[in-house]
Amino acid sequence: MSDRIFLSQAHVTELEEEYVLRALRSGWVAPLGPDVDAFEDEIAERVGVKHALALSSGTAALHLALLHLGARPGTVVVVPSMTFAASANAIAYTGADPVFVDSQTSDGNVDPALLIEAVDVLRSEGREVVAAMTVDLFGRTCDYERMVPALAERGVPLLEDAAEALGASSHGNQAGSFGLAATLSFNGNKIMTTSGGGMLLSDDTRLVDHCRKLSTQSREPVAWYEHAEIGYNYRLSNLLAALGRAQLTRLDEMIQRRQEIYDQYVTLLSDLPLRFLQSADHSKIDNHWLTTVVFEDDTVDVDTIVRDLGLEGIEVRHLWKPMHLQPVFGTSRFFGGAVSEGLFKNGLALPSGFRLRDQDINRVAARLREAVIA
């Protein structure tokens, strides 16, 4: 096992052990408790938003935000096609129709002009667009300078899925601060983890209060158990929040290591017929959750690389297969061309976790070079 190179393995130290043990010994296993409150405050402060709501997953956070925004059968939510299925699944849970939008070439993030076009076309057809979702893909923020004002002008709320991007920023604003609401994930392979968990972020007190209620079985504020709407059991436990608090103190260190890993891959691989997915905007700071490359058309068969390197214990992965190409969303509407499809066909995510040693990075790069030149 020790020689296996993972895509994005979690890294925990004695600090995490201390935090979790302290929470356990404090008796707060109820499941809510002081570590949940503190974790919410610390994340809100880090991102620069007023409120944070700790939840059982990033998917749960998306689901509750969409419910609050009025997603229901007959309405639509515009969403990037190039994303993890969770973004689209959360829309489907509400009964709303996801409408997918293509990527831009540079960084794979949603094409801002297409997203706005999709909103305008749908509304001209009389559809109710309850939200536009964006996804900060692989750890870098979208082009909010263009989308935020355009969506505001149209009165369409922005929901930012920042699951992959905690710690990234644009013009000094943190990922998770751009939408009316935003969501984070602390799943095991993300930039930091609670082993499983998520967070809803917003400046909107009403939105967060409502989602807090929805997340605890929609209990009304009376002495007995009174319920006026359907609720969910979506809160994060105090023990996991303690783990998250420890990880958060190490977030900058973990981002810095991923940045170094990215830089090393650039040095080792940039003469190959590939490009690194990256932002064209230099005021953006990535968290480099995953280093992702896109090969020039027809130079390699990505599927073969994933399989062959996998057999040798190197975990490289395909980029997200676009949602409009997924059987489960096959009948959904799509705005765009073949950009995200090309990113899927020619794209590869490289091992990027904190625990990688320099020799691991060298091994990945050497093996990739062989695969490309063969």
Ligand SMILES: *Cc1c(COP(=O)(O)O)cnc(C)c1O
């Ligand atoms: C990981 C991820 C999610 C889901 O987060 P969970 O905590 O696993 O539910 C949602 N959206 C994107 C883009 C993700 O990468």
